[in-house]
Amino acid sequence: MLFGPKFYRRIEKLKNWxxxxxxxxxxxxxxxxxxxxxxxxxDFVKKAKRVDSIIGELWLYSSNSSKISNWYPVYKEVESxxxxxxxxxxxxxxxxxxxxxxxxxxxxSITEHRGNESMLVSDLSVKTVISYLEYSEGRVFTDDxxxxxxxxxxxxxxxxxxxxxxxxxxxxxxxxxxxxIAFNEGYSxxxxxxxxxxxxx
Numbered sequence: 020m021l022f023g024p025k026f027y028r029r030i031e032k033l034k035n036w037x038x039x040x041x042x043x044x045x046x047x048x049x050x051x052x053x054x055x056x057x058x059x060x061x062d063f064v065k066k067a068k069r070v071d072s073i074i075g076e077l078w079l080y081s082s083n084s085s086k087i088s089n090w091y092p093v094y095k096e097v098e099s100x101x102x103x104x105x106x107x108x109x110x111x112x113x114x115x116x117x118x119x120x121x122x123x124x125x126x127x128s129i130t131e132h133r134g135n136e137s138m139l140v141s142d143l144s145v146k147t148v149i150s151y152l153e154y155s156e157g158r159v160f161t162d163d164x165x166x167x168x169x170x171x172x173x174x175x176x177x178x179x180x181x182x183x184x185x186x187x188x189x190x191x192x193x194x195x196x197x198x199x200i201a202f203n204e205g206y207s208x209x210x211x212x213x214x215x216x217x218x219x220x
Contacts, residue, residue: 029182030137035128036081037185038136040194042125043077044181044201045140046118049147050074051207053118054214055111056102066100067214070122073097077125078198082191094126110154114209117147141178144208148174151209174208177201 033041050071057067073093079085087093101119102112121140128136148170153160165171180200184193205213 026179026182027138029186030141031134033137033182033185035132035134036189038132038134039077039125039128040081040197041137041181041185042121042128042140043074043081044197045144045178046074046077046121046125047198047201048177048203048208049114049118049121049144051118051205051211051213052111052114052147052209053100053102055211056115057214070097070100070119074122074125077122077129080129081194090126090130094123094130097122097126110151113150114147114207114211117143118207144178145171145174148208170209177203177208 030041053070054067057064076085076087076093080087097119101123102115104113104116121143124136124140124143127133149160149165152165152168152170160168177200181197184197184200187193207213
């Protein structure tokens with residue numbers, strides 16, 4: 020396990036509202052991995068903007084101000100945007116697929132309340148980073164190399180800081196800080212910059 024047992028115990032005990040915010044934060048963090056496809060496909064820009072707006076609604080839901088009352092059709096819409104991933108295909112589609120999966124998981128945290136949404140998106144983000152490193156290097160990393168890698172460490176630090184803030188008072192200031200951390204100045208968990216064709220939140 021990359022995280023220590025204390026982190027996993029903490030994340031498993033998150034309440035429903037905490038699960039939703041954590042999942043939304045990871046969706047925000049991974050969004051540029053999906054939006055980058057808009058740079059090479061003009062038809063994709065509308066999809067990316069739509070997903071971006073839905074992530075915005077997920078943040079609003081956490082403050083009880085979302086305009087969306089029925090999330091099931093939204094789930095189906097986002098699901099239709101999920102790019103196909105082929106074995107040995109371009110890594111970008113794998114990262115984009117995981118990004119969309121994180122949004123779907125965040126929506127599930129509202130509609131299903133299964134209690135494992137945080138674990139799922141945590142794992143999605145970590146696997147995206149590890150896969151990116153191995154794709155970039157063209158080889159499989161050892162456990163020691165994974166643990167010692169700076170990008171992996173940044174990912175772990177980000178997730179731990181978000182869970183720490185979720186354990187504090189549910190203040191607007193803390194929620195804004197979580198969103199700021201997730202947005203990461205427009206860079207994803209693998210360093211992809213948010214497309215210039217999309218405005219930041």
